Amino acid sequence: MEYAESVVDLIGGTPLVRLRSVASHVQPLVLAKVESFNPGGSVKDRIATRMIEAAEASGELKPGGTIVEPTSGNTGVGLAIVAQQRGYKCIFVCPDKVAEDKRNVLKAYGAEVVVCPTAVDPEDPRSYYNVSDRLARETEGGWKPDQYSNPNNPRSHYETTGPELWEQTEGRITHFVTGVGTGGTISGIGRYLKEASQGRVQVIGADPEGSVYSGGSGRPYLVEGVGEDFWPEAYDREIADEIVAVSDRDSFVMTRRLAREEGLLVGGSCGMAVVAALRVAERLGPDDVVVVLLPDGGRGYLSKIFNDDWMASYGFLETSKEATVGEVLR
Ligand code: PMP
Numbered sequence: 392m393e394y395a396e397s398v399v400d401l402i403g404g405t406p407l408v409r410l411r412s413v414a415s416h417v418q419p420l421v422l423a424k425v426e427s428f429n430p431g432g433s434v435k436d437r438i439a440t441r442m443i444e445a446a447e448a449s450g451e452l453k454p455g456g457t458i459v460e461p462t463s464g465n466t467g468v469g470l471a472i473v474a475q476q477r478g479y480k481c482i483f484v485c486p487d488k489v490a491e492d493k494r495n496v497l498k499a500y501g502a503e504v505v506v507c508p509t510a511v512d513p514e515d516p517r518s519y520y521n522v523s524d525r526l527a528r529e530t531e532g533g534w535k536p537d538q539y540s541n542p543n544n545p546r547s548h549y550e551t552t553g554p555e556l557w558e559q560t561e562g563r564i565t566h567f568v569t570g571v572g573t574g575g576t577i578s579g580i581g582r583y584l585k586e587a588s589q590g591r592v593q594v595i596g597a598d599p600e601g602s603v604y605s606g607g608s609g610r611p612y613l614v615e616g617v618g619e620d621f622w623p624e625a626y627d628r629e630i631a632d633e634i635v636a637v638s639d640r641d642s643f644v645m646t647r648r649l650a651r652e653e654g655l656l657v658g659g660s661c662g663m664a665v666v667a668a669l670r671v672a673e674r675l676g677p678d679d680v681v682v683v684l685l686p687d688g689g690r691g692y693l694s695k696i697f698n699d700d701w702m703a704s705y706g707f708l709e710t711s712k713e714a715t716v717g718e719v720l721r
Contacts, residue, residue, distance in 0.1 A: 398472060398476070399430075399440060402431075402436040402440055403436075403437055403551045403555065404555065405425055406424075406428060407423065407424055407556075407682065408422065410422070410665065410683075411653070412652035413645065413649065413665060414669060418672070418677045419565075419566075419676065419677065419678075419680060420680050421672055422681070422682045423653075423683050424556060424683070425657075426684060427657060427685065427688030431469045431472050432465070432468065432687060432688045433465035433687035434465070434576060434684065435464075435468065435538075435686075435687075436468075436469040436472065437548065437551055438466065438469065438541075438543065438547045438575055439469030439470045439473045439536075440469070440547065441544075441546060441547035441551075442470075442544065443458070443470070445543045446534055453532055455479070455480075456479050456534055457479065457480040457531075457532050458470055458481045458482070458536065459481075459482045459483075460483055460484070460535060460537070461483070461485065462483050462485065463483070463493055464616065465686070465687055467502065468496060470502075471483075471497055471500035472500060474502075475501050482503045482505060482526055483497050483502050483504050484522050484526065486506070486507055487507065489506075490694070496691075505526065523535065538625065539623040539625055540625060544575035545574070545582070545627065547579065548576055548578070548580045549579040552576070552583075552684075553582070554587075556682055557587045563680045565591070565678075565679045565680050566592065566593045566595060566682070567581065567594050568667050568683040569596065569683065570597045570617040571596040571617060571618070571619075571634070572618070572619070573623050574623055574626025577594065580594075581630035581631065582627065593632045594631050595631065595633045595635060596633070596635070597617070597634075597637055597660075597663050597664040597667035597668075598634050599613075599636070600636045602618025602619055602620070602636075603618075603620060604619065604634050606634075607636070609621075612639055613639045613643075614639055615658070615660065616660045616687070617663065633671075635666075635671070640705075641662075641663075641666045642659055642660070642666060643659055643662060646658070646661060646662030646692075647696065648662075649662060649665065650697070655685065656689035658686065658687040658692055659692060659695075660686055660687070664684065665683055665685075
């Protein structure tokens, strides 16, 4: 019989798939690492496992303890799954702008969700940073992973995602492209690939226009999960050979094309990373192998990126593709 002992054992080992349609105009082979195949639906399952295991080993997280983290999305899901399987409680703190559906996903896995006002300063005691710090301190057995500064975030990618990419491409990968949020993905995978290839593999970060990584001031953008208005410790500034800035519009238009043309219903940061990968691939030749990492699936974005009205309200969509019954019958 072939089965896993628990879903935690199904984390990692995600597939690579060729982007045939959106990359048809470029010479290199362009491959996508599809992280939505993880049980929690995103790349963040990997860091959740590693951060929890390390905290168990160091004694920071004790049996029956409580994990407290400010997160509304993928990291919360990863932590909730691993925590549940190992008997820990989870409290996630998120701002009130986070959609109810996302909060309900976390609750479905058994986590407690504390909602804080969005419209307050980070220094305000009600801000979600401060509330999570206080809860971690005041809850008995409380532990805050802090993915932005936790070295086990990049380490999980150095130990799993990086070696997977090297083996899956039989060492033929020449360029690796990924979005940058905490910086854990690019730092861990980038370092592994640089070492394995003796510096040959080029590492490219994709960043929303406005974020600090591509020289912006931290001005707002709509793509979720990537870009920052500060420099996190998890980000190794020495790793990226290049950072490509991508607009919200280009990111979302590509995200929709990935669903429509490649059968990949993925999130907005995936579209962003693919735009950056194609810009790099356009100047390369047939012997190059470009791999782009797609962090999560698209189900969490149905009311935004995959909603014509939402897209049109930002001017990202000129004409609605959805025909009315009258038009179809005419
Ligand atoms: N895309 C999405 C949807 C994410 O949630 C994240 C994580 N914040 C990233 C990309 C970026 O990954 P990292 O934090 O490792 O830089």
